[in-house]
Amino acid sequence: MKKIWSRLEGELTSKASEIIESLNLGADESEVEALEEYIGQELPTDYRDFLVMHNGQSQESNPGFFDMFSLMPLDLVQESWDELEGLRDDAGEEETCPGDWLPFAEDGSGDMLCVELETGAISKYVSSDENEEIADSFEGWLADIHAILKNGEFNFDPASGFGIEPKGPDEHEEEEEEGAVDDDDDVVMDGDDDDDEASLSYNFTAKMIELYEGEEKVGTVPWGDIVRVKVSSYAGDPLISINLPDGSDPEELEIPANVAKSDKLFKYLSKLKGWDKEAFDEALSNADKDEEILVWG
Numbered sequence: 001m002k003k004i005w006s007r008l009e010g011e012l013t014s015k016a017s018e019i020i021e022s023l024n025l026g027a028d029e030s031e032v033e034a035l036e037e038y039i040g041q042e043l044p045t046d047y048r049d050f051l052v053m054h055n056g057q058s059q060e061s062n063p064g065f066f067d068m069f070s071l072m073p074l075d076l077v078q079e080s081w082d083e084l085e086g087l088r089d090d091a092g093e094e095e096t097c098p099g100d101w102l103p104f105a106e107d108g109s110g111d112m113l114c115v116e117l118e119t120g121a122i123s124k125y126v127s128s129d130e131n132e133e134i135a136d137s138f139e140g141w142l143a144d145i146h147a148i149l150k151n152g153e154f155n156f157d158p159a160s161g162f163g164i165e166p167k168g169p170d171e172h173e174e175e176e177e178e179g180a181v182d183d184d185d186d187v188v189m190d191g192d193d194d195d196d197e198a199s200l201s202y203n204f205t206a207k208m209i210e211l212y213e214g215e216e217k218v219g220t221v222p223w224g225d226i227v228r229v230k231v232s233s234y235a236g237d238p239l240i241s242i243n244l245p246d247g248s249d250p251e252e253l254e255i256p257a258n259v260a261k262s263d264k265l266f267k268y269l270s271k272l273k274g275w276d277k278e279a280f281d282e283a284l285s286n287a288d289k290d291e292e293i294l295v296w297g
Contacts, residue, residue, distance in 0.1 A: 002053075004143050005142060008149070012149065016163075023057055027051045027052060027055035031055070032051055039081055043102070050142075055074055056070075056104075057072075063162065063163055064107075066163045067164070070106060072105060081103060084125070102114055102116075103125065111124065111125060112124070121135065122135040122137065122138060127273075153166060160205055160264070161207060200213060207222060221244060226244065226297070227244060228243035228297030232291070237256055238287035239254055239255070240256075240257050240265070272296055
């Protein structure tokens with residue numbers, strides 16, 4: 001465990017130092033033992049060893065650790081364990097997850113990465129979709145992240161709220177065709193290229209949509225404020241309309257579906273409770289029919 005962490009720590013230090021700076025100091029043995037006593041089971045050795053080195057991440061930090069997930073310190077691990085226990089009691093394990101899943105990372109919208117106490121495997125609890133197996137062990141999960149970093153198969157922007165983001169197939173194709181991705185691609189422009197000062201731009205973070213005019217931030221829209229999402233068409237291309245409560249400023253955001261880094265927008269939208277990905281994808285494919293399609297809310 002210490003060997004793989006040493007390698008990963010070196011990659012993070014050189015390529016994503018903000019993540020290293022966000023890590024807490026290690027937990028005391030007594031704190032780890034207290035959690036084990038509380039849940040009535042021992043922790044897998046590799047995860048236990050990591051906690052002694054780093055007790056999760058500071059909750060004041062901006063970047064996550066991997067993708068949308070931030071590592072939780074022990075107090076939040078225990079709270080999340082209780083939360084999952086309550087969900088299992090209400091809906092049953094088939095609708096949630098097995099009783100030996102211990103959350104250790106969360107994305108702020110209800111999804112969690114969990115270590116399976118019996119096998120040590122890592123799985124993702126998805127609040128609005130099917131769960132997903134991630135790795136055979138906590139150490140294996142860290143090794144996978146190390147490989148992604150070492151091979152340069154990632155994006156990282158500490159201001160986005162994300163941690164290390166693995167590149168998808170589409171991004172590789174774009175880079176082959178267009179060259180390296182510009183650092184400013186995370187900010188989505190909505191306006192004429194020859195009028196940058198007056199154009200509106202969006203920056204998608206884990207907590208909100210930030211609105212800019214030029215370099216000046218002019219507003220924010222928390223994801224939790226969204227009341228409706230619709231898909232329509234503009235100049236033959238799909239347009240995503242995000243409706244906000246009456247009296248908001250603005251009351252609606254209109255964002256082209258084909259903007260750069262739209263994958264971040266889609267990721268955050270998919271965290272809305274009750275989001276139907278199939279309905280959204282179908283609406284995008286039918287947007288050229290010149291009608292507005294309600295997909296959420």
